[in-house]
Amino acid sequence: MSAEVNPLTVITPRSRRRRRVGRIMEGVATSAALLAIVVLGIVIVSVARKGLPAVNADFFTKNPVPFGQTGGGIENAIVGTLIMTAMATAIAVPVGVLIAIYDTEFAPPQVAEMIRLALNVLAGVPTIVIGIFIFGLLVAGSGQSAIAASIGLSIVMLPVIARATEEVLALVPTALREGGMALGATRARTVITIILPTAVGGILTATIVAVARAAGETAPLLFTSSIFANTVVTDVHQAMASIPLTIFVDSESPSVADQQTAWAAALVLMTCVLVAGIIGRLLSLRTRRQIERAR
Amino acid sequence: MTLRGVSGAAALLVVITLAAIAYKVIDQASSAISIFGLGFLTSSEWNAVTNQFGALDLIWGTAVTAIVTLIIAVPIAVAIGLFLSELAPRRLRAPVGTLVELLAAIPSVVLGLWGILIMGPFLEAHIEPFLSSRLGFIPLFGGTPSNVGLLPACFVLTIMVVPIVASISRDLFDSVPSDLKNGALALGATRWEMMRSVAIPQVSAGLVAAVMLGLGRAMGEAIAVTQVIGDTPRRGWSLFGQADTLASRIASQYQGAATALQTSSLAYLATILLVLSLLVNVSAQVMVRRIRRRMGT
Numbered sequence: 248m249s250a251e252v253n254p255l256t257v258i259t260p261r262s263r264r265r266r267r268v269g270r271i272m273e274g275v276a277t278s279a280a281l282l283a284i285v286v287l288g289i290v291i292v293s294v295a296r297k298g299l300p301a302v303n304a305d306f307f308t309k310n311p312v313p314f315g316q317t318g319g320g321i322e323n324a325i326v327g328t329l330i331m332t333a334m335a336t337a338i339a340v341p342v343g344v345l346i347a348i349y350d351t352e353f354a355p356p357q358v359a360e361m362i363r364l365a366l367n368v369l370a371g372v373p374t375i376v377i378g379i380f381i382f383g384l385l386v387a388g389s390g391q392s393a394i395a396a397s398i399g400l401s402i403v404m405l406p407v408i409a410r411a412t413e414e415v416l417a418l419v420p421t422a423l424r425e426g427g428m429a430l431g432a433t434r435a436r437t438v439i440t441i442i443l444p445t446a447v448g449g450i451l452t453a454t455i456v457a458v459a460r461a462a463g464e465t466a467p468l469l470f471t472s473s474i475f476a477n478t479v480v481t482d483v484h485q486a487m488a489s490i491p492l493t494i495f496v497d498s499e500s501p502s503v504a505d506q507q508t509a510w511a512a513a514l515v516l517m518t519c520v521l522v523a524g525i526i527g528r529l530l531s532l533r534t535r536r537q538i539e540r541a542r
Numbered sequence: 543m544t545l546r547g548v549s550g551a552a553a554l555l556v557v558i559t560l561a562a563i564a565y566k567v568i569d570q571a572s573s574a575i576s577i578f579g580l581g582f583l584t585s586s587e588w589n590a591v592t593n594q595f596g597a598l599d600l601i602w603g604t605a606v607t608a609i610v611t612l613i614i615a616v617p618i619a620v621a622i623g624l625f626l627s628e629l630a631p632r633r634l635r636a637p638v639g640t641l642v643e644l645l646a647a648i649p650s651v652v653l654g655l656w657g658i659l660i661m662g663p664f665l666e667a668h669i670e671p672f673l674s675s676r677l678g679f680i681p682l683f684g685g686t687p688s689n690v691g692l693l694p695a696c697f698v699l700t701i702m703v704v705p706i707v708a709s710i711s712r713d714l715f716d717s718v719p720s721d722l723k724n725g726a727l728a729l730g731a732t733r734w735e736m737m738r739s740v741a742i743p744q745v746s747a748g749l750v751a752a753v754m755l756g757l758g759r760a761m762g763e764a765i766a767v768t769q770v771i772g773d774t775p776r777r778g779w780s781l782f783g784q785a786d787t788l789a790s791r792i793a794s795q796y797q798g799a800a801t802a803l804q805t806s807s808l809a810y811l812a813t814i815l816l817v818l819s820l821l822v823n824v825s826a827q828v829m830v831r832r833i834r835r836r837m838g839t
Binding site for chain 1: 544545546548549550551552553555557558559560562566567568569571572617618619621622624625627628630636638641642643644645647648650651652653655656658659660683701704705708727732733734735737738757761762764765769781788789792793797808809812815819820822824826827830831
């Protein structure tokens with residue numbers, strides 16, 4: 248695979264040109280990868296530079312102040328995002344894991360295929376459409392609430408968790424399954440006592456990735472939890488503030504103070520999401536290695 | 543309650559959710575559908591005062607942003623896929639791949655914030671004047687530079703689409719049997735000739751599916767686009783001008799909708815978006831399935 252010239256190669260102008268074209272195209276591909284990394288770096292550095300000056304203890308522990316005053320923080324948005332993401336996770340993880348179990352352990356192949364297709368289609372539904380769906384289903388009659396928003400977020404999380412869990416379940420060696428059955432365990436018991444514990448690392452990874460995704464989603468919250476008080480709300484039947492929506496609203500404000508808040512909130516959100524992304528990635532490599540070793 | 547029954551019910555829930563989404567979205571759009579009919583698709587009027595609504599300008603905006611985004615993003619993404627699969631030194635593959643995937647993890651609202659406050663002004667001050675002075679004779683690059691508009695929207699979407707298409711292309715290129723790749727190299731092909739004549743044709747159907755998924759993402763993104771596109775419906779060729787897309791219009795107007803008909807018209811936009819995303823995603827899935835069957839896995 249090396250680019251060194253074989254001494255037996257006859258060098259003609261044509262072969263020289265072919266090598267030159269090859270080198271140019273390899274350079275192009277390398278610069279494309281470099282470009283992606285540079286863009287990632289630029290975004291991270293500019294969010295950090297703009298956001299850092301406003302990130303202090305008050306930012307996490309105080310609520311927004313009325314327009315024109317200085318100081319304040321986004322405690323209400325942080326609490327709101329934590330609560331809504333937690334509720335969405337509590338819905339999406341059990342359902343997603345169950346779907347994966349059905350698909351890998353019980354479903355006839357054709358049914359499993361169909362459910363996989365449905366999951367992929369659900370993953371492709373624009374999140375703004377999910378927002379409108381939840382608005383029509385839960386908000387139009389009874390008003391905005393954190394519960395409605397969480398259900399919207401859980402629909403975003405569901406395909407992520409189900410597909411990733413299915414992948415790890417499929418990696419669990421058949422020998423383990425057969426071993427369980429041979430000991431006289433029922434299929435359900437085999438799944439619960441043998442397969443799930445083996446795959447728990449993978450499920451955790453999927454959960455982390457999905458939580459990171461949901462925590463940064465804005466569109467499902469726009470119609471379900473966007474009219475809220477500037478105080479910490481813990482009643483799930485009321486709308487709650489959230490970090491993404493704070494960024495969204497403040498990013499379009501002409502006020503420099505608002506933009507500053509948006510940058511700081513973006514820094515907090517981006518840091519959490521990227522750290523989660525890296526942890527998820529490292530965990531998934533480890534799980535994969537462990538399961539492969541068990542084979 | 544057996545595990546089989548409970549898990550089967552969960553699986554059924556996916557199908558029910560999909561059906562419920564379609565039903566509820568169309569249901570909310572029903573009054574707009576009955577009043578405007580299919581004429582909604584060909585009218586560019588969007589006027590809350592006269593209660594006249596149409597989607598033409600928004601369909602235009604969605605099409606232009608999606609097409610321009612794919613034109614920029616697909617070559618870059620496929621090149622990254624080739625780099626990660628064929629060119630990168632083994633030790634660099636995992637870290638570079640992770641960095642590219644992290645780009646997809648940045649929340650769209652953060653990209654939008656960066657787009658409106660940093661990239662937009664930069665484009666307005668440096669890139670757009672340059673393009674318009676050198677290439678202004680092309681309608682795409684005519685017009686007055688602006689910090690919001692189609693071009694920033696396309697760039698932000700490109701940042702979102704590239705990692706998706708790149709990681710699928712990498713997996714595709716990895717799946718090409720190394721016998722084929724080595725065979726081409728042994729016959730004297732350069733690495734680029736091997737990629738062009740063996741690797742890319744082997745996975746071309748998969749690449750099309752990857753592009754479809756990227757298209758779905760580009761069409762459906764509402765938040766980041768509404769932050770940078772200017773929210774002004776317009777049909778025109780200049781990439782510097784403001785515009786609006788189906789998704790971004792819903793995001794920017796749903797709360798402030800003045801009349802029930804306007805709310806319903808926004809749900810009509812969501813219906814169009816839903817139909818488009820179903821078409822794109824299902825055809826991508828069908829394509830992937832066909833490839834799998836051909837490869838016998």
